[in-house]
Amino acid sequence: MNKEIDLNKHWNNVYSNNLEEKLGWYETDLAPTLKLISKSGLNTSAKILNVGAGSTTLIDELLKKGYSNLIATDLSEIALKNLENRIGNEKVECIVDDLTNPTKLKKLAPVDLWVDRAVLHFFTKNQDQDTYFNLLSSKVKSNGFVLIAEFNLNGATVCSGLPVHRYSKEMLNEKLKNNFDLIESFDYTYIMPSGAERPYIYTLFKKKY
């Protein structure tokens, strides 16, 4: 993969050419994410924005638990179409946008919870990371929450053929500490459908004001 790769095409191909259950991030056990959402204490009317959602099963789990104000955003329109086909498009608002060059997301009203699993680590350029964290800070309500789960420092250096920037809780705290307090963090080893291990760092932050 070189720098000129068309990332929209890349991710659309990934979601067009693979069975959902075979994707290297497909989850049947949402326990680590649900644990942190539960820790936030937000009720089921909370507005939750899942960034880089792909066709995640997290949306299914949140619907089962009664959450009704869900937004899924992703660069890949195919991923979001797959999600809508599975759960029904009236149950979740889907927004196709680029977190490193947001347009529609900039107009979105602030949310109670920002959830990112395995997206931020694809942003290897400082400028893309800055854009991501600026958007995040402006899109989370006062006293709202941020749940970020990325490859940890023992994790893989490549995912889906793309290089990744790995994180520790200290690194995430450094990025967020001006506006957010770290509430909880833990390491979690995700087992891919292939059986390979992928160590993640899970974090929950609360906005200070």
Ligand SMILES: C[S@@+](CC[C@H](N)C(=O)[O-])C[C@H]1O[C@@H](n2cnc3c(N)ncnc32)[C@H](O)[C@@H]1O
């Ligand atoms: C490894 S997948 C994780 C999907 C989902 N969060 C999950 O846990 O199942 C990474 C996702 O990030 C999306 N993505 C990559 N770059 C993006 C960008 N610049 N803006 C928005 N989404 C992006 C991809 O399309 C893909 O769905």
